[in-house]
Amino acid sequence: xxxxxxxxxxAFREEMxxxxxxxxxxxxxxxxxxxxxxxxxxxxxxxxxLNAAGLAVPNWPVxxxxxxxxxxxxxxxxxxxxxxxxxxxLAFNASMIGPVIAHFGSEELKQRFLPQTANLDIWWxxxxxxxxxxxxxxxxxxxxxxDGDDYVVNGxxxxxxxxxxxxxxxxxxxxxxxxxxxxxxxMLLIDMTSPGLTVRPIELIDGGHEVNEVWFEDVRVPAxxxxxxxxxxxxxAKFLLGNERVGVAPVGATKRILAQAKGFAKEQRxxxxxxxxxxxxxxxxxxxxxxxxxxxxxxxLRVVAHSADGKPHPASSVLKLKxxxxxxxxxxxxxxLAGPASLASGAGDDSALPGWARRSTPTxxxxxxxxxxxxxxxxxxxxxxxxxxGL
Amino acid sequence: MDFSHxxxxxxxxxxxxxxxxxxxxxxxxxRQTTKADPGYDETMWARLAxxxxxxxxxxxxDGGSGAGPAEVAIVAEELGRVIAPEPFLxxxxxxxxxxxxxxxxxxxxxxxxxxxxxxxxxxxxxxxxGSRWSPSAESVTASADGDTWTLxxxxxxxxxxxxxxxLVVTAALPDGGTGAFLVQPDAAGLSREGYPLFDGSxxxxxxxxxxPGTPLGAPGLDLTDSIATVMxxxxxxxxxxxxxxxxxxxxxxxxxxxxxxQFGVTLNTFQALTFRSxxxxxxxELARSVAAWALMxxxxxxxxxxxxxxxxxxxxxxxxxxxxxxxxxxxxxxxGMTAEYAIGSYTARLTALDHLLGDGDHHLxxxxxxVGQHEDLDPLGA
Numbered sequence: 001x002x003x004x005x006x007x008x009x010x011a012f013r014e015e016m017x018x019x020x021x022x023x024x025x026x027x028x029x030x031x032x033x034x035x036x037x038x039x040x041x042x043x044x045x046x047x048x049x050l051n052a053a054g055l056a057v058p059n060w061p062v063x064x065x066x067x068x069x070x071x072x073x074x075x076x077x078x079x080x081x082x083x084x085x086x087x088x089x090l091a092f093n094a095s096m097i098g099p100v101i102a103h104f105g106s107e108e109l110k111q112r113f114l115p116q117t118a119n120l121d122i123w124w125x126x127x128x129x130x131x132x133x134x135x136x137x138x139x140x141x142x143x144x145x146x147d148g149d150d151y152v153v154n155g156x157x158x159x160x161x162x163x164x165x166x167x168x169x170x171x172x173x174x175x176x177x178x179x180x181x182x183x184x185x186x187m188l189l190i191d192m193t194s195p196g197l198t199v200r201p202i203e204l205i206d207g208g209h210e211v212n213e214v215w216f217e218d219v220r221v222p223a224x225x226x227x228x229x230x231x232x233x234x235x236x237a238k239f240l241l242g243n244e245r246v247g248v249a250p251v252g253a254t255k256r257i258l259a260q261a262k263g264f265a266k267e268q269r270x271x272x273x274x275x276x277x278x279x280x281x282x283x284x285x286x287x288x289x290x291x292x293x294x295x296x297x298x299x300x301l302r303v304v305a306h307s308a309d310g311k312p313h314p315a316s317s318v319l320k321l322k323x324x325x326x327x328x329x330x331x332x333x334x335x336x337l338a339g340p341a342s343l344a345s346g347a348g349d350d351s352a353l354p355g356w357a358r359r360s361t362p363t364x365x366x367x368x369x370x371x372x373x374x375x376x377x378x379x380x381x382x383x384x385x386x387x388x389x390g391l
Numbered sequence: 392m393d394f395s396h397x398x399x400x401x402x403x404x405x406x407x408x409x410x411x412x413x414x415x416x417x418x419x420x421x422r423q424t425t426k427a428d429p430g431y432d433e434t435m436w437a438r439l440a441x442x443x444x445x446x447x448x449x450x451x452x453d454g455g456s457g458a459g460p461a462e463v464a465i466v467a468e469e470l471g472r473v474i475a476p477e478p479f480l481x482x483x484x485x486x487x488x489x490x491x492x493x494x495x496x497x498x499x500x501x502x503x504x505x506x507x508x509x510x511x512x513x514x515x516x517x518x519x520x521g522s523r524w525s526p527s528a529e530s531v532t533a534s535a536d537g538d539t540w541t542l543x544x545x546x547x548x549x550x551x552x553x554x555x556x557x558l559v560v561t562a563a564l565p566d567g568g569t570g571a572f573l574v575q576p577d578a579a580g581l582s583r584e585g586y587p588l589f590d591g592s593x594x595x596x597x598x599x600x601x602x603p604g605t606p607l608g609a610p611g612l613d614l615t616d617s618i619a620t621v622m623x624x625x626x627x628x629x630x631x632x633x634x635x636x637x638x639x640x641x642x643x644x645x646x647x648x649x650x651x652x653q654f655g656v657t658l659n660t661f662q663a664l665t666f667r668s669x670x671x672x673x674x675x676e677l678a679r680s681v682a683a684w685a686l687m688x689x690x691x692x693x694x695x696x697x698x699x700x701x702x703x704x705x706x707x708x709x710x711x712x713x714x715x716x717x718x719x720x721x722x723x724x725x726x727g728m729t730a731e732y733a734i735g736s737y738t739a740r741l742t743a744l745d746h747l748l749g750d751g752d753h754h755l756x757x758x759x760x761x762v763g764q765h766e767d768l769d770p771l772g773a
Contacts, residue, residue: 001393001394001395001396001400001461001683001686001687001690002392002393002687002690003392003684003687003688003690003691003771003772004392004691004771004772005392005771006392009392072392255767255768256767258767259766259767262762262763262766266763275763277762277763278763280756280759283759283760283762283763284755284756284759286759286762287706287755287758287759287762288706288755290762290767290768291681291703291706291707291758292677292707293768294681294684294703294768294770295677295678295680295681295707296677296680297770298680298681298683298684298770299676299677299680301392301394301680301770302394302679302680302683305392305393305394305395306394306395315676318672318673318676318677321673322673322677378666380669381665381666381669381670382662382665382666382669384669384672384673385659385665385666385668385669386665388672389641389645389665389668389669389672390645390649391645391648391649391659391665391668
C-alpha cells in the first residue's frame, strides 16, 4: 500500500496541469469556471488545441491519435482537464463514435472519419434513444431498409444532445424486424444534411435548448456508411455504452464547483450572524459533500489502479450512480447558498445579483438529467445487484 | 499509488482468516463465548499471540514484530468479518498503543513484551462519565506526593476493564494537561465492576480512590497529544474492523435474498429489495476507499494529516455502518432481530465500534469547524 503517485505519474500530472492552464484560451476556461454556456466555436477551438498536442482522444488506438497511457494516466488527464476548467473533448466524438469506428469500422471508414472526428471537423450527434426506447434501448423502431446501394431510413430519434450543431449522426436502426429484438439492429452513420432529415428543438425545464428530436423520412444513406456488419448493432451499442460509463462521474468538476461554492458562502451574510460558511448547518453540508466526493475520488482511483485490460471495473456503476448524485447535490447546495438571489434567473448582466446566483437554479434543474442519462441510476442499481451481488 | 497488499500481507490475512474464521464461522460458538466472562476465548487469544498478531504494532526492542498500520488493519478487518470478541482493538491498539507511544523503554519492554506473548491483557481507562471522546481526562485527577502518585475519580466505560491484568489510566495532572498511569489490578483503593455490552463484549466501571499508579513515561508530562494520536490510530483500525463486518453483513444479506422464499419466489425477485442491496454496496465501497486512504496517510507519518484523515474515515464509515447495519436487519426481516441468527449481532457490533472513539456527528463537527480553511481536498496531498 502506498499513497503517493510514482515520480513519473506525478510529473505527468504537472505536465497536464501546465498545458491545460497555459494553452487553452482563458476566455473559454472562464466560461466553464463561471458556469456559462459554451458556444459551439469555443468547444471546437478547445478540442483543436488539445488535438494538436495529442491530448483530445487518448483512449483511441495509437495509430489513430490515441496515447498508450495507463488507466491511471487517463484518469489524471481527465481530472486535470476538469480542474483547469477545460471543456472535456466532445463525448460523442471522443468517447462514443471514435472508439466504435476504430474498433468495428472498415479501413475506409477509419480513414474517412477518424482524423476529422478527433479534430472536431465533424460534430457528431448520438441517435440511440427513441420515444419508446430509452433505458430499454433494444425496443427501438427506426427502420433501415436496403434498396440498391442505399439504406432507406424512417423513424424518430429523441434526446439528441446538441443535435442543433450536428454535422453527422450515428444511429441504431432496425434492419431485421423478424428476429429477437437485440439481433436485428445495425449502426448507420448519417449525414445530417441529407434530404428527409429534420431536427426539432425540445425546450427543457431550465429554459435552455440542449436536446432535440430528429426525424427521418425516407432518408437515403449509402450502404458504405454501415459500421461493421449488418445486425451487429447491439454489440456495438454495448461496447459504446461500456466506454461511456468510464469517466461518467465528473469528480473533478464537482470538486471544483464545491470549492467555488465555499467562496460564495464566505461572501454571503449568514442568517445568524457571521458569514454563511460559518453557519454550522451550512458548514456541515459542505463537510458531508466534501467527504463523499473524497470517497468517490478515491474509489475512482481504486478502479483505475486495478482495471485490467482496459475493461470497465465492476464498481464503475458506483461511480456513475454516486457521481451523478453528488453532482446534483452540489448544484442543490449552490441554489440554497444563493437564497433569494436564486430566483433571478431571468435577470441580465446589469443585475445587482451575482452571476453564479442567477445561474444556480437553471443549473440545478438542468442537472436532474444526470441520474437519467448514460444508463439511469436505477439501471446502475440493477447492474450492481445482478453482476456484483449476484441477485 | 497502490491500494493493494503485498504477498506477506496477503499471507497474514489468510492466516488470521484461517484461525478466527474457522472458529467463529460457527456463530453459536461466538455466542457461547460471549456469554461467560471474560467475554472472549482465552485459548484463541493465546493462538493469536503464537501467530505474532498481538505484537504487530510494537517495535522489536519492545518485544513486538515492528509491522506497520497496514498489518494491524488487516487483522482488524478479519476479526470484524466474524465479529470475533477478542479485545484486539482495545488491548493491543489502544492500551498497548499508548504504552508504546509514551512509556519508558523499561515500561514498553515489560508491558508490550507480556502483551505480545499473550500473558497480559491491558485495558485503557480513558472515558469518563460526561465526556465525549476528548483526548483529555478531567474528572479523574492525579496527585503527587514526592515520587508517589495517586489517582482519584471514576472511569466508565472501560472496555474489558474488569478482568484486565493492567489498567492504563489517564488523569488530569496537578499542573494541567493529561497524564497516564499504570495501575495494578490489586492496587489499594481500586474497585472494578464489570458488565456485558449489547455487542457481547465487556466493560467496567472503575473507581479510583487515592489509588497508587506509576506514571507512564516521565512523571508529570502532558500526554494529551499522544492520547489523541492513539485515538486517531484506533479510529482508523476501528474503521477496518467495521469494513470486515459490513462486507460480511452485505454478503450474508445477498445470500439470504437469494435463498429465502416468500410468496412462492425467492426474495431477490423483488426489485425493491435488490436496489436496497445495491445501495448497501455503494456505501461499502465508498467507505472502503476512505478507510484505505486514511491508513495510507497514517503510514506517511504526517501527524496532522493523519488526524484529519482519521476523522474523515470515521465519518464515512459511521454513515455506512448505520446504513448497512440497519438495512441488513430490515432485509432479513424478523429473523434479523433474533440473537440466535448472526446478522443482528453484526449491527450491534457496528454500533459499538461507531461509539467507541467518536461517531459520525462528532467528526462532522470537528471537520465543520475547519471547513473554511481549505479550498478543496486533494487525497494525494499535492
